Amino acid sequence: MTRVLIVGTGAREHALAWKLDQSPDVEALYVAPGNPGTAPIATNVQVAVDDVAGILRLVEELEIGLTVIGPELPLALGLGGLLRGRGHRVVGPDPEPFRLESSKTYAKRMMLETGVPTAEFASFDEMGPALDYLKSAHYPVVVKADGLAAGKGVSICRDVDEARSALRAALVEHRFGHAGREVLIEEFLEGPEVSLLCLVDGTRVAPLPVAQDHKRLGDGDTGPNTGGMGAYAPVPFLNQGDVQGLVEATVVPVIERLAAMNAPYRGVIFAGLILTKAGPRVLEYNCRFGDPEAQVVLPLVAGDLLPWLEAVASGKLTGTVPVATGAALGVVLASRGYPEAPQSGARIHGLNDLPEGVLAFHAATALDDHAGLVSAGGRVLTLVGHAPTVAEAARRAYGAPLHFEGMQKRNDIGRQAREGFNVQRSTFNARRPPVSTRDCAHPVNTRRGSANNDSSGSAIFVGSDQPMPHQGTRGPGRGAPLWPPKGPGIAQSPSTPNAGLKSFRYNHDLGRPRLAVLASGEGSNLQALIDACSTGVLGARIAGVISHSPRAPALARARRAGIPAAYIPITSRRDAGARRKHEEVLLRTLTTLEPDLIVLAGWMLVLSPVFLAQCPCPILNVHPALLSVAGAPLDIPVLQGAHAVRDALQLGLPYTGVSVHRVTEDVDGGPVLRREPVDILPGDDECSLHSRLKMVEHRLLIESVRELLDSSFAATLQSPIPTN
Numbered sequence: 001m002t003r004v005l006i007v008g009t010g011a012r013e014h015a016l017a018w019k020l021d022q023s024p025d026v027e028a029l030y031v032a033p034g035n036p037g038t039a040p041i042a043t044n045v046q047v048a049v050d051d052v053a054g055i056l057r058l059v060e061e062l063e064i065g066l067t068v069i070g071p072e073l074p075l076a077l078g079l080g081g082l083l084r085g086r087g088h089r090v091v092g093p094d095p096e097p098f099r100l101e102s103s104k105t106y107a108k109r110m111m112l113e114t115g116v117p118t119a120e121f122a123s124f125d126e127m128g129p130a131l132d133y134l135k136s137a138h139y140p141v142v143v144k145a146d147g148l149a150a151g152k153g154v155s156i157c158r159d160v161d162e163a164r165s166a167l168r169a170a171l172v173e174h175r176f177g178h179a180g181r182e183v184l185i186e187e188f189l190e191g192p193e194v195s196l197l198c199l200v201d202g203t204r205v206a207p208l209p210v211a212q213d214h215k216r217l218g219d220g221d222t223g224p225n226t227g228g229m230g231a232y233a234p235v236p237f238l239n240q241g242d243v244q245g246l247v248e249a250t251v252v253p254v255i256e257r258l259a260a261m262n263a264p265y266r267g268v269i270f271a272g273l274i275l276t277k278a279g280p281r282v283l284e285y286n287c288r289f290g291d292p293e294a295q296v297v298l299p300l301v302a303g304d305l306l307p308w309l310e311a312v313a314s315g316k317l318t319g320t321v322p323v324a325t326g327a328a329l330g331v332v333l334a335s336r337g338y339p340e341a342p343q344s345g346a347r348i349h350g351l352n353d354l355p356e357g358v359l360a361f362h363a364a365t366a367l368d369d370h371a372g373l374v375s376a377g378g379r380v381l382t383l384v385g386h387a388p389t390v391a392e393a394a395r396r397a398y399g400a401p402l403h404f405e406g407m408q409k410r411n412d413i414g415r416q417a418r419e420g421f422n423v424q425r426s427t428f429n430a431r432r433p434p435v436s437t438r439d440c441a442h443p444v445n446t447r448r449g450s451a452n453n454d455s456s457g458s459a460i461f462v463g464s465d466q467p468m469p470h471q472g473t474r475g476p477g478r479g480a481p482l483w484p485p486k487g488p489g490i491a492q493s494p495s496t497p498n499a500g501l502k503s504f505r506y507n508h509d510l511g512r513p514r515l516a517v518l519a520s521g522e523g524s525n526l527q528a529l530i531d532a533c534s535t536g537v538l539g540a541r542i543a544g545v546i547s548h549s550p551r552a553p554a555l556a557r558a559r560r561a562g563i564p565a566a567y568i569p570i571t572s573r574r575d576a577g578a579r580r581k582h583e584e585v586l587l588r589t590l591t592t593l594e595p596d597l598i599v600l601a602g603w604m605l606v607l608s609p610v611f612l613a614q615c616p617c618p619i620l621n622v623h624p625a626l627l628s629v630a631g632a633p634l635d636i637p638v639l640q641g642a643h644a645v646r647d648a649l650q651l652g653l654p655y656t657g658v659s660v661h662r663v664t665e666d667v668d669g670g671p672v673l674r675r676e677p678v679d680i681l682p683g684d685d686e687c688s689l690h691s692r693l694k695m696v697e698h699r700l701l702i703e704s705v706r707e708l709l710d711s712s713f714a715a716t717l718q719s720p721i722p723t724n
């Protein structure tokens, strides 16, 4: 028997609660915070979805055995990783795999690297280059905010004027806030759009029935985009073989890649696909059940859902999810004024007279003392008909006598399917494109390169085909460059399905500043740098990565990205002679990389004054604590050294934070470029706190490197390091 908590407040969570309520093995069912629809079947607990500390407390106090996270906000706040880090079973990915949803450029890069077919795109963070790009674009184009914009950051632009306004909205007017700091301009694709939802346990993938959503407000796909006005499943024009092909082409490669990165995906992945004539293309990934897809997919899961979700959470997914016969069709009932300015407070009639075969899942409803059940937001309810055919399911859903003043709904959900007008197979291709993921996978080369692999005092280069760089290989005009390496994901071979993508606009720019990264840990900060460089967020490239630990995952990450990686052994950290020798090799190796900036991303050795004096360029360090800044004293101790996270917990501090600073002779003490506090939550342990700190580290590190590169880079590099 399991005690289950569902996090969320919408119709998706009501559908989950409805399905789990039928399980004989659910001992108690809670929803945080839930809605009036979940109240009769579960215990609603008034903890908001963004109160991750409150949810953690709830899980521990109520002895929850399985937590299912519905919406994206708690996932974006790291709830999946926080609960998992505390040993709890949870359906919902950790922060790293969640980046598939929270950053479209990250998702694109993943697709590019793993051979998943997607729309051609380019990414920009400034108007100038974006406007230049528009001049040669084929219209329509799709302009998308990079980050989470609650479904509002996507515009289909028919001409250059529309595209310009969409760019202005994101990059100049900041209408999507942080989410629109970067935009993607994507080719517009044509073909049926489908939602492929799969359960994933880290390594295995089990698809659910494929659904079709209707995003526009009005019949015939007219009017503004919404969160979804209705859906139906399964789509009649895909057979089992098609679905298998779609899963293999669009989901499996990224799940494999995440597992290989030691960032396994555990939860529900939702690939938004367009089936073009040339084959399927991924539009986006969501890291959760879709809404309204969940409302039509869950009623089609035959039998008990609980064991499937438990298998996801515990990494034991096997077999095929059994599917009930028939079809489900959901119609969203929305308030007057939705999506721009929805009105609330309309009394809802007819809920007690639902005919058989019709379910009503609550989203934005509230109980009013006088009026009873009233609307309380945009999408109020989803009415779902379940029947042997799509046509009958539609008849049931549309026949339900439910209404409220100002109610808006579409009348054509699943129209083509229910009228028997099936999508012609000749108009799309659901099969895997000719290039398999394995063809695109980047071979891991363990050949030891370089002149010297004697571990007694030299760098050992791992996993790069490239010879070591040497003086004089840098930049154009000095003969054929041996450097930088042809990195996977940076310059794709023309045989990949994504060849010719214009996304990485710095691809051929050999004049970019060069970063050398010293990283001996997990390498998540290195990964953030790799991503930022390969997507053009940082106009720099990583010339090489060096570690003092041979098994550092950071080295493997570098290798996977095609970046030369070197291991420089140190025989003893305590012995001054050994450290001096290590630094000599380090300096020699760094010099060959010709770096403009060195980034310490989890480098656990203190650099000596001699090294710093001889170092060819500035050094930045990211540190998991708040460091002091002149004129802005801290009311908590300054935590320096390798155990700053543990120390913050042991001292019982209310908060700690992250700093990025220039490296001087002071240990963790040079001038601070960025710092940001991070709360310590009740129940935090080293793992949960550190993973939240790292999310902040990644952002601050990129911002700091960018600032250094942007602010007249040459001048910055030549100026002496301030000593205040």
Ligand code: GAR
Pocket (backbone or CB within 6 Å): 519, 520, 521, 522, 523, 524, 525, 526, 554, 601, 602, 603, 604, 622, 623, 624, 641, 642, 643, 644, 668, 694, 697
């Ligand atoms: C990061 O938390 C970084 O701040 C810390 O090591 C970790 C490396 O993580 N550095 C220090 O403590 C330096 N004093 P990563 O390998 O995942 O980037």
